[in-house]
Amino acid sequence: MSNDLFVQETHLIYRLVSDETLLVNSISNKWYRFNQVGALIFEHLKEPSSIKQVVDKLSDEFAFDEVSPEELFADVSEFVQYLLEERVIRPESRPAAPKGFIRVDDWRDELDAVGIELGIPTWAKIELSTACHLHCAHCYIPAPERSLKRELKVVRQEKELSDDEIYSIMDQLADMGCLLLTLTGGEIFLKKSIFDIIRYAHERGFVLELFTSATPLTPDKISALAELNIGRVQVSVYSHDAKIHDDFTGSAGSWARSVSAIRLMAEMGLHVELVCSIVPDNYQDLIRIRELAESLGASCSYGYPITARTDGNPDTHSLRLNKEELRHAIFAVPNFFAMPEPKAKTARICPAAVNMCSITSSGDILPCSQFNLPAGNVRDGQLAEVWRNSPIFSKLRSLRMEDLKSPDGAELPGYVGLCPGLNLLEEGDFLTPAAITVETTRAVMDVIEDPSVDEEIHYRLTHPDETRMRSES
Ligand SMILES: C[S@@+](CC[C@H](N)C(=O)[O-])C[C@H]1O[C@@H](n2cnc3c(N)ncnc32)[C@H](O)[C@@H]1O
Numbered sequence: 001m002s003n004d005l006f007v008q009e010t011h012l013i014y015r016l017v018s019d020e021t022l023l024v025n026s027i028s029n030k031w032y033r034f035n036q037v038g039a040l041i042f043e044h045l046k047e048p049s050s051i052k053q054v055v056d057k058l059s060d061e062f063a064f065d066e067v068s069p070e071e072l073f074a075d076v077s078e079f080v081q082y083l084l085e086e087r088v089i090r091p092e093s094r095p096a097a098p099k100g101f102i103r104v105d106d107w108r109d110e111l112d113a114v115g116i117e118l119g120i121p122t123w124a125k126i127e128l129s130t131a132c133h134l135h136c137a138h139c140y141i142p143a144p145e146r147s148l149k150r151e152l153k154v155v156r157q158e159k160e161l162s163d164d165e166i167y168s169i170m171d172q173l174a175d176m177g178c179l180l181l182t183l184t185g186g187e188i189f190l191k192k193s194i195f196d197i198i199r200y201a202h203e204r205g206f207v208l209e210l211f212t213s214a215t216p217l218t219p220d221k222i223s224a225l226a227e228l229n230i231g232r233v234q235v236s237v238y239s240h241d242a243k244i245h246d247d248f249t250g251s252a253g254s255w256a257r258s259v260s261a262i263r264l265m266a267e268m269g270l271h272v273e274l275v276c277s278i279v280p281d282n283y284q285d286l287i288r289i290r291e292l293a294e295s296l297g298a299s300c301s302y303g304y305p306i307t308a309r310t311d312g313n314p315d316t317h318s319l320r321l322n323k324e325e326l327r328h329a330i331f332a333v334p335n336f337f338a339m340p341e342p343k344a345k346t347a348r349i350c351p352a353a354v355n356m357c358s359i360t361s362s363g364d365i366l367p368c369s370q371f372n373l374p375a376g377n378v379r380d381g382q383l384a385e386v387w388r389n390s391p392i393f394s395k396l397r398s399l400r401m402e403d404l405k406s407p408d409g410a411e412l413p414g415y416v417g418l419c420p421g422l423n424l425l426e427e428g429d430f431l432t433p434a435a436i437t438v439e440t441t442r443a444v445m446d447v448i449e450d451p452s453v454d455e456e457i458h459y460r461l462t463h464p465d466e467t468r469m470r471s472e473s
């Protein structure tokens with residue numbers, strides 16, 4: 001083995017962050033974090049190298065005073081063996097392994113933990129455009145900003161990020177250690193340059209998450225996506241019933257197009273998640289929607305509550321559930337509404353500005369896409385500068401659960417769906433829990449405290465899913 005040559009596998013996604021390497025192996029969908037020496041060994045295997053060559057290079061770079069040459073050789077051999085077993089490297093004589101498919105959810109917690117520990121945005125979101133061809137009743141983007149009418153399109157395009165600006169943001173994020181990039185809209189696949197943008201992100205070593213209605217996706221486009229580092233495609237579907245969905249999106253035929261795209265993406269191996277905002281039109285069908293997702297080979301998650309529009313217009317509140325409807329939904333999908341473990345008083349409220357940030361289509365830098373508190377604009381300077389020095393981001397990083405103002409002086413064991421961004425939108429203050437959050441939490445507690453409630457429902461409401469999206473399964 002000592003003279004054999006080894007080389008990195010082809011389908012690896014990695015970032016060097018503070019002397020460490022974060023790596024996702026898209027052959028096996030496994031996540032790794034290599035320390036400084038591990039990162040160097042991995043780096044030296046970019047070119048075909050023997051263990052002896054790697055040891056020689058390491059010895060030039062480090063003074064291994066405490067380790068004899070024999071021990072160093074044995075340690076490197078052991079690590080190389082490990083990398084071989086994990087299919088991170090291969091013997092040079094063997095062909096590269098074929099690309100597999102990545103599932104972000106399988107290593108997202110680890111990615112978040114690194115971001116929190118190192119103080120870097122390991123996850124970022126870019127809103128590419130607010131344009132959309134659908135007319136969903138609940139859409140938080142105000143209708144004029146979505147409109148494809150010529151005169152409104154001209155106004156929008158004047159404000160929106162150009163492709164070059166999007167590439168520059170990606171470059172900056174990559175340099176900051178960001179590995180997971182979510183692209184959202186509007187409808188991202190209406191953008192003429194979308195495949196250039198996705199390919200650029202792929203080349204810059206991001207794992208991508210795409211939020212879309214999937215209606216513009218043709219089989220050719222789906223085949224192209226399957227070749228790239230897509231870790232999840234999240235597709236919004238509001239009913240198992242085509243008519244209910246089409247009425248909600250205001251677009252005849254949209255259900256059929258979304259559903260056939262989901263089926264094809266799943267057949268090609270992409271991780272697709274069907275996401276359904278819970279509204280009065282579908283709260284009775286939540287299990288059937290999950291069954292639809294399963295039949296298509298997709299996972300399923302839900303969204304609640306419907307928020308006001310980004311211009312503050314609360315007309316969308318009419319799409320929230322009343323008390324009885326909410327109770328029905330809680331019984332139907334208890335995992336989604338599960339009461340989170342109460343957080344310690346000194347725990348952080350949420351990851352906004354801690355290990356994530358979001359860029360709007362006009363370049364504003366937000367702590368999170370739902371937190372409309374711009375810390376700067378990418379057109380005014382470097383993203384890294386804002387990330388490090390923004391007083392808003394610093395303030396958010398310092399927030400702890402004990403800083404929240406308790407509603408009506410009442411103590412709640414935890415909050416279902418607590419979100420400082422929603423607090424700001426609804427209450428004008430990110431530390432005052434939104435009334436809808438308190439209402440939802442109380443509705444869940446009522447069910448938990450009801451002695452006549454079935455044991456399984458009780459169990460599911462009190463044992464929150466470990467997964468971030470609280471998928472109902
Ligand atoms: C704005 S859309 C953009 C991506 C794509 N057009 C889509 O619909 O999936 C992102 C997600 O936000 C959800 N959404 C839109 N308006 C909302 C609102 N007022 N409250 C909560 N979720 C909303 C949509 O259902 C969708 O899942």
Ligand code: SF4
Pocket residue numbers: 132133134135136139140141146185186187213249
């Ligand atoms: S498809 Fe997405 S962006 Fe378009 S109207 Fe619906 S929610 Fe809004």
